[in-house]
Amino acid sequence: MEKRVEPLIEANGNTQLMGILAAVFAIILTLVLFALWRRGKSVGRSVLFTGLTDAGKTLLFARLLQSKYVKTYTSIKENTGDIIIENSSLRIVDIPGHERLRYKFFDKYKSSARGLVYVIDSVTFQKDIRDVAELLYTLLSDSAIQRNIPVLILCNKQDQTMAKGSTVIKTLLEKEMNLLRLTKNNQLEATDASSANSFLGKQGKDFEFSHLTSRVDFAECSAFCKDPDSSVDINQLNKWLYEIV
Numbered sequence: 001m002e003k004r005v006e007p008l009i010e011a012n013g014n015t016q017l018m019g020i021l022a023a024v025f026a027i028i029l030t031l032v033l034f035a036l037w038r039r040g041k042s043v044g045r046s047v048l049f050t051g052l053t054d055a056g057k058t059l060l061f062a063r064l065l066q067s068k069y070v071k072t073y074t075s076i077k078e079n080t081g082d083i084i085i086e087n088s089s090l091r092i093v094d095i096p097g098h099e100r101l102r103y104k105f106f107d108k109y110k111s112s113a114r115g116l117v118y119v120i121d122s123v124t125f126q127k128d129i130r131d132v133a134e135l136l137y138t139l140l141s142d143s144a145i146q147r148n149i150p151v152l153i154l155c156n157k158q159d160q161t162m163a164k165g166s167t168v169i170k171t172l173l174e175k176e177m178n179l180l181r182l183t184k185n186n187q188l189e190a191t192d193a194s195s196a197n198s199f200l201g202k203q204g205k206d207f208e209f210s211h212l213t214s215r216v217d218f219a220e221c222s223a224f225c226k227d228p229d230s231s232v233d234i235n236q237l238n239k240w241l242y243e244i245v
């Protein structure tokens with residue numbers, strides 16, 4: 001009788017061990033899948049609003065998320081909020097334009113970028129063209145954006161009579177980026193550093209946005225209206241968001 005019971009106990013022990021191993025494996029698998037799910041949710045779903053200070057990023061952010069006018073002040077920290085487009089959630093991140101803050105917040109969010117919106121004040125554009133081009137050049141040269149992240153150059157404040165249209169802005173900006181590239185290359189040659197990393201566009205050709213690996217679109221908008229609560233013209237921004245979602 002005893003002889004027959006012994007193997008039964010051993011078999012029970014093995015079954016228990018297998019059960020424990022299976023449970024541990026299931027827990028590890030669940031943890032790994034959960035980590036991947038969280039990663040998938042946070043990576044690549046942010047749309048970064050960038051640009052010089054006063055371009056209108058925060059007002060645009062408020063228009064998109066709350067559909068209303070808000071009084072804005074120079075941002076000292078980022079604003080984030082989610083919008084749902086065709087059952088997918090996009091996180092809008094409004095990054096301060098202040099010189100001392102812009103790169104800190106851009107670096108914080110760039111790895112989760114799904115798209116980059118570069119907001120321009122179309123009224124002061126010509127006066128600030130060097131700064132507009134410098135910041136844009138730096139953002140487009142970043143390896144996080146060069147992973148084929150779509151870019152929208154949004155020419156804001158079109159409600160103002162002195163505002164430049166997006167076609168003019170594109171032409172002037174291409175010329176300025178071309179000059180800037182030349183200066184940067186000369187500086188690099190003088191310091192003997194490798195120019196490969198910072199060269200935007202095609203070698204031997206004038207700078208054109210169409211030469212970049214990332215898709216770059218231009219659009220116009222106005223986030224402001226005399227009657228603060230009436231709707232404003234952000235249709236082209238909305239259309240672009242539908243395209244990248």
Ligand SMILES: Nc1nc2c(ncn2[C@@H]2O[C@H](COP(=O)(O)OP(=O)(O)OP(=O)(O)O)[C@@H](O)[C@H]2O)c(=O)[nH]1
Binds near residue numbers: 076156221
């Ligand atoms: N006329 C007009 N004014 C606008 C428009 N968009 C924004 N503004 C105004 O421009 C000013 C600056 O707007 P913000 O949204 O605060 O600018 P910002 O880009 O967030 O600036 P920072 O936070 O400093 O980076 C505010 O007084 C806005 O009301 C627009 O489309 N038309």
Ligand SMILES: [Mg+2]
Binds near residue numbers: 057
């Ligand atoms: Mg702001």
